Amino acid sequence: GNGSVGNARWTGIPLKAVLEHAGVQAGAKQVTFRGLDHPVLPTTPEFIKALGIDLALSDEPMIAWAMNDADIPFLNGYPIKLIVPGYFGTYWVKHLSEIEVIDHTFEGYFMEKAYRVPDNDCQCVPPGTVPDKTRPIGKLKVRSFITSLQPGAKVKLNEPITLRGFAFDGGHGIQSVEVSEDGGRNWRLAVLGESLGNYSFREWTLQWLPREKGKVGLQVRATNGQGEQQPVKVLWNPAIYVKNNIETTPVTVV
Template structure:
């Protein structure tokens, strides 16, 4: 497939789910429930992807089905897709592509992918990528944004170079304080703000990389080819795709996608109500502890007294998963699941499994919750408070099966 033909092969898919900004119904009860979990996989596959749950083709918005989350690595062709702007280049030549480093630096740089591969130490990092609005359908009234179910996340092995090494080559001036990132996606209207994100220089560390490989292959086109920023432990809004420019500044810029988008109320519960929106907000950054059952999925029929193996994944911002627990009595009692060895690293999925024999015919709810090394525990959905952006949901997961 020629990359210039990439989007010519993607057919329009519409009406599968509500997307975009959604009006708040002030009279509707404010609550949080289990997110929507019954959307169908599209019959149409985008290039380099298997059929996924499709929300839009311009920009491409694709969700991974629940059944994928039994593995500690998400395959590239099943990895979710999230773009912000509808205009994405249909052709990129990796041999002529350059990333520019400029601003408050001693030496401005223009580096090719080959330069990155030959002039810097190569590093690999396994990390979870999750949209801050994953599970947004849990929030009632409807929160603004893409109405994701449970699958706007994935875990991959990323290969590239340390951002710190690239900036060291450019040479940061003494007054350097902020790092701005911009990619090649563009808005339709000139007045629309570019998707630019910033990082405080104090938050720069060795695990932040510029990645050109994903799971041992070139980045898939829809996941940011030929280069993307990887910031492990934080939500995906700052993982800039098709990154083409890095600008170092003395002062923080005024940016729509920093000052207004991807923010939650700056209070202890990070909550508000439709009638009383928070005046003071803060950016979403570190991911909450979370877990998800990949098998069985809701609606699965299982046999009474037969062995059933529950499988799934757990993760957090890098503090480490301490345990995952399973309940088959609606959360009254919990039993500990078996975790994998954790050798993928602190930012990766921890796969878990739990085996039992269903004892009674009828409908059965299976719940899972994770606890990390800090002691943070997934709450029940009903205990998560509402925010207008529908961000940072991490409620106890639940699937409903039929025992026959």
Template sequence: MKYSHPPEVRPYLISKTLVPENQETPIHFYNGDIVTEKLFYRRNHFSYPHFASSFYLLPIEGLVHTPKVFSLQEIYSLPSKTMKVVLECSGDKRKLFKPKVFGEQWGKGALSQGIWKGVTLSTLLQYTGLLDSAKEIVFEGYDNGIRPDSNQLFNFSRSLPIEKAIDPETIIAYEYNNHPIPFKHGFPLRLIVPGWYAMASVKWIKKIIVIDKEFKGPFQAVDYVYYPNKENDSGKFPVTTINVNSTIQYPLNMQLLHTGVYEINGIAWSGNGKIANVEISIDGGKSWDTCHLTTSSEKHSWVRWNYKWEALKEGEYTILSKAKDSNGNIQPSEPTWNRKGYGYNAIDRIKVKVE
């Protein structure tokens, strides 16, 4: 009698909604630094756009000296920049907020990382110039639809202040992991804004417009704004830089373990410098030990960490992880609650039982 090998078991995206498609990465089961196309989380406000990529052109217009329309071939021929960048949805971990907030109930997997290649926006702007009155640069995507709070048709559009837009790390990307950007992640051109939450990294760029005032589009002035008060808009401020954060990948929350020696592992990241260290607590925060960083700490990418745990005593354990970045930012014990549930970065917490 012949026995066949069991098929290889692979993780799949975790579906949140299908129209528009919103799916998160099974981050607990991912062991590499580079997330493949199939496991890259998907965040959309609308259905996927329709356009003819073979006739794709990128105009830069508005408050420039010389408006210009770039072909893809022109963009490909310009000096390129390649970076490993973590992209995190600003709603990552939203389901952990207490009290609960409305919105896509993301767990811990609205987060992915890979190698992006493209041309810096500042390189393109050398061909157009900027007028002295320029204040912000608007990036309009091809994706559009009717917002629930209005009967109007909107394209997904976001702006960057001039200084962030011309930062040498802000790129118009055309490759992901040495291949053309997958269509579902912005092919043929996607803005990549390292260090900022991923709503800034506009997909399927349709056009770039330079303006002399604050952009008031709904995905800038209504959404992706921190509202610290439940009843009114006082104290609101924009969502920008990724907060320092960490996630325990193994063990899993509420997992049953036998007594023995385990390697607790996870990832940590920050949009504000590099990860300096990660600490772990096995006793619910009463005491802390330093974890071992198993990958080099780089700007704009996550670091992997682990900790050897001798789980020799039966019982229930609350395991916590806490990251600190090179600018002194530390994960807080409690998240900063806000009405739309952005920027969750409280100390990560799981429970396990040893028996």
């Protein structure tokens, strides 16, 4: 499902400050990151990720030691963890132990073989086909969810209900969230909650009055600060990465 997402407040030091203190020489191309955890099976490649030097020296990536104003829990990466805002969690190396600046493109398994997407604008190919060329997975796409109702929920006719959820993207911020109860023919603007920063979840609410009995597919879509909006259909790739199509929550009005 959609359970592998989370939103937290991180405290730490900019990665840029650490690299600049250590000294980055001319010709640096990438920075690799290794954690203290190791593969369970001897045949599993070691988990090492890499960032381009420009991203590593930008303002956003950080080395965090606190999560929600407390020590990072062990399962979340204690004692320190790499945070790369706007990027998929595969880059957020837990139990961070080693940082290396290199003058070439890192060829480790989890960059060169795993976590890759088609190398085109939509990061997609026709269903069932294989892309000619791929690149490492990168930034998050705009996405939104309904969280106040689970699929299959029952709601009462003519009783107002507050729909709730959240939206996020890769760092441009959420501009609007809309909800439809008629298959996308008509959309209503939701009320956005407080902005906690462009990399944070943005909560939304909408007052809904169920007016007819029967099955309803509630849909939600978000638009980010760049005007990018969720697509109606899944943009397919072999691993189904970067999925961000409009979500539908089926409910029954009784």
